[in-house]
Amino acid sequence: MSVPWTRQAAPVVAVAAVLAAVPLGVGDSPYQMRIATLMLVLACYAVAFNLLFGHTNQLFLCVGALASLGGYLSVILVRDLKLASLAAVGLATVAAAATGGFLSYVSVRRGFGVLFVGIVTLAVSLIVHNLLLGLRDLTNGETGIVTRGLGMGLGDHPLKAYYVLLAVMVASLAAYRWLFGSRHGAALHALSEDEVSAELSGIDVTRYKVACAAGASALVGLVGALYADLNGFISPSVYAVGHVDIPVLVALLLGGMRTLLGPVVGAALFSLVDELVRPFGQLTVLAYGVLLVALFLLFRQGVVPVVQSALGRRVPALRAPSSRTAAKEEVAGGTEAGR
Amino acid sequence: MLEVQDLWAGYDDVAVVRGVSLRVADGEAIAVLGPNGAGKTTLFRSLVGLVRPQKGSVRFEGRPLHGLRPHEVVRQGVAYVAAERELFPQLTVLENLELGAYARPEGARQRLEMVFDLFPRLAERKGQRAGTLSGGEQQMLAIARALMAQPKLLLLDEPSTGLAPRLVAELYRRLETLRRQGVTILLAEQQVGAALGLCSRVYVLKDGGVAFEGEAADLRGSAQLRVAYLGGT
Structure with a gap:
């Protein structure tokens, strides 16, 4: 708890510095800039999903739906109500937060298990998808909406888009870092281990889960709205489960759940793999699958925890008490107790 | 009462x-x-x-x-120790005890000394993960954790x-x-x-x-x- 804030902020600052330098290398290529920006979008979703699923056991399979809420609402508010784009993005963020918070509240109070929450939120995703298709007057159905001129113009300024997304991502990492450096971090660790024990320790599990869901959904809604702007076009399919939720889930598992940098590393790897398999044409899906299986076999806990423990082995001072020493102590304790 | x-x-x-x-x-x-x-x-x-x-x-x-x-x-x-000894198995003994004081952080340090006096075994094992303790030690920890809330x-x-x-x-x-x-x-x-x-x-x-x-x-x-x-x- 008493870690100085400079040390706490160090990894966030390092990531920010590295990613801020990316446009120096690829800034000339609009294509590569787009890939880099989309990587940041995915990373933001994964940061939110890490808080939802990684820390509070809430398998929200409606990240895409919440993002579409942010995207469509911000665009429609500007188009039909002539709202200022910043205000529209703000309102869309709040709407996504309220929706996520509500879903979480219902799930917690009704005592839904992890998988049931997954099923319910997947159903929500399908309902939202169908609503977007069906409310033709508002959404243009499958045709979608061209968003150019309805936002802050991120679509026309790739560099600006990149840095806005980077700012959002760094802010979310900083917030994550702050959260887990505070008293709330202990409470979140406790409830991700055992909710009943946490509740019996005096931790208001409902409040924490709902607050995390609302915060994470706000981030998703905000990024969904920014995506609508920078992409120049939205349709139900750009926010579909297969386009958002699956990549987010894979990126988080690949990078490492319950870590600060796991979502970012996972999103970067996912984007890289996505690009590497592109030349395979029709065999893309196969190549994709093979690569992902290989990565998961290599990094079962996710890349970040594996790298952390590898670094820790070389630098003993970094090493956390490992489960192996604990197991040894258990054997010692067992024999003593048996005496 | x-x-x-x-x-x-x-x-x-x-x-x-x-x-x-x-x-x-x-x-x-x-x-x-x-x-x-x-x-x-x-x-x-x-x-x-x-x-x-x-x-x-x-x-x-x-x-x-x-x-x-x-x-x-x-x-x-009112503190409750369940028959299943609801603990945080991946967290250390000390972390479990600290979480026990979550509802009443003031005076937690003195209470920690008090429970270590009562259960010296827990003091010896404070850095060990709760899930690796023996059954008896887990029961002691569950009770000690409940006491940390000063019930x-x-x-x-x-x-x-x-x-x-x-x-x-x-x-x-x-x-x-x-x-x-x-x-x-x-x-x-x-x-x-x-x-x-x-x-x-x-x-x-x-x-x-x-x-x-x-x-x-x-x-x-x-x-x-x-x-x-x-x-x-």
Whole structure:
């Protein structure tokens, strides 16, 4: 708890510095800039999903739906109500937060298990998808909406888009870092281990889960709205489960759940793999699958925890008490107790 | 201190606890005895808000406890140690204890010294993960964690489950120390002998209702009563 804030902020600052330098290398290529920006979008979703699923056991399979809420609402508010784009993005963020918070509240109070929450939120995703298709007057159905001129113009300024997304991502990492450096971090660790024990320790599990869901959904809604702007076009399919939720889930598992940098590393790897398999044409899906299986076999806990423990082995001072020493102590304790 | 009146509780429409009334005064140690399935655990779970009571009232120091959620019950000064020893297995002994003080962070340091005095074994193992402790040590940790919340009333659900007789005796010596320090204890137990040694009064549950209520000495002295209510244990 008493870690100085400079040390706490160090990894966030390092990531920010590295990613801020990316446009120096690829800034000339609009294509590569787009890939880099989309990587940041995915990373933001994964940061939110890490808080939802990684820390509070809430398998929200409606990240895409919440993002579409942010995207469509911000665009429609500007188009039909002539709202200022910043205000529209703000309102869309709040709407996504309220929706996520509500879903979480219902799930917690009704005592839904992890998988049931997954099923319910997947159903929500399908309902939202169908609503977007069906409310033709508002959404243009499958045709979608061209968003150019309805936002802050991120679509026309790739560099600006990149840095806005980077700012959002760094802010979310900083917030994550702050959260887990505070008293709330202990409470979140406790409830991700055992909710009943946490509740019996005096931790208001409902409040924490709902607050995390609302915060994470706000981030998703905000990024969904920014995506609508920078992409120049939205349709139900750009926010579909297969386009958002699956990549987010894979990126988080690949990078490492319950870590600060796991979502970012996972999103970067996912984007890289996505690009590497592109030349395979029709065999893309196969190549994709093979690569992902290989990565998961290599990094079962996710890349970040594996790298952390590898670094820790070389630098003993970094090493956390490992489960192996604990197991040894258990054997010692067992024999003593048996005496 | 604790007043339970005509409490009904259970799961869905099935009532497991059927009209239990009991009273615990300040500083007392009370045992709730009875065979498996008598409703002891459900009674305790409904007292701390893990099961919502269907009917009746629970008052603690004059304030209603029924309808509160578990974290609110803890803040009222009632700590519960479940039979399953709800711990955080991946966290260390010390982290478990610190989380126990979550509801009452002030004075946590002194209480930590107090529980280490009471359970020196935990002090030796404070850096070890809770999931790797032996059964007896886990029970000590579960009780120590509950004490970190500085409870006025400690609810213990079958603390002797799965412990060797020697460890049960040791555990009950610690509980005796706690009782002398003024912690009020309500205890559910199948190990009648140990519980009768600690407690002054006894409630015997049968089929969800109170079948016997009286002094522990009465049960201790009468083999007949023990056979009638507890099946000869």
